[in-house]
Amino acid sequence: MVVLSKIYTRTGDRGETALGDGTRVAKDAPRVAAYGTVDEANATFGLARLYAGEAMGEQIERIQNDLFDLGADLCRPDMEADADAEYPPLRMTDGQVDRLEAEIDKMNEALEPLRSFILPGGSKLAAHLHLCRTVTRRAERLAIALSSGESVNSAAIRYLNRLSDWCFCASRIANDDGASDVLWKPGANR
Helix, strand or coil: CCCCCCCCCCCCCCCEEECCCCCEEECCCHHHHHHHHHHHHHHHHHHHHCCCCHHHHHHHHHHHHHHHHHHHHHCCCCHHHHHHCCCCCCCCCHHHHHHHHHHHHHHHHCCCCCCCCEECCCCHHHHHHHHHHHHHHHHHHHHHHHHCCCCCCHHHHHHHHHHHHHHHHHHHHHCCCCCCCEECCCCCCC
């Protein structure tokens, strides 16, 4: 259980922060950038949820909880030390990725195949979900960049990849099952 009795600690005033294992690193370290962007993505989902109906709102709530799990996973660098940790570190699982895939498949059943790229927009919910998608893609790129030099749970990267796909399908659902998608018109303004 997390207990936050004091919000500011002053320990980051010199540009450093603590990772999940207590290691101090610069606030602009690649690992901090990756989990910080996951946190940013989570905030965009909070905005999208304001416009979602009950069913999609429940899905978004599960995603937001997953994103906290993902941040916890990314902030703990040494996966090999997990077995020796005092408390078992929280890591993303294949089950979380599988759940997203099942939700994507269900949404896709209601959608006609695309014959054009779509522009981010349409309904308020769809526009917010497109923002969620692009911030999630950035988090994925940062996690992949991090993985080129440090240990990263592969399920975390897969989750981010599926989540951006989930956002794309959900945005189409939010646009009247794709009927109100805003289609790209290549070269329309030449």
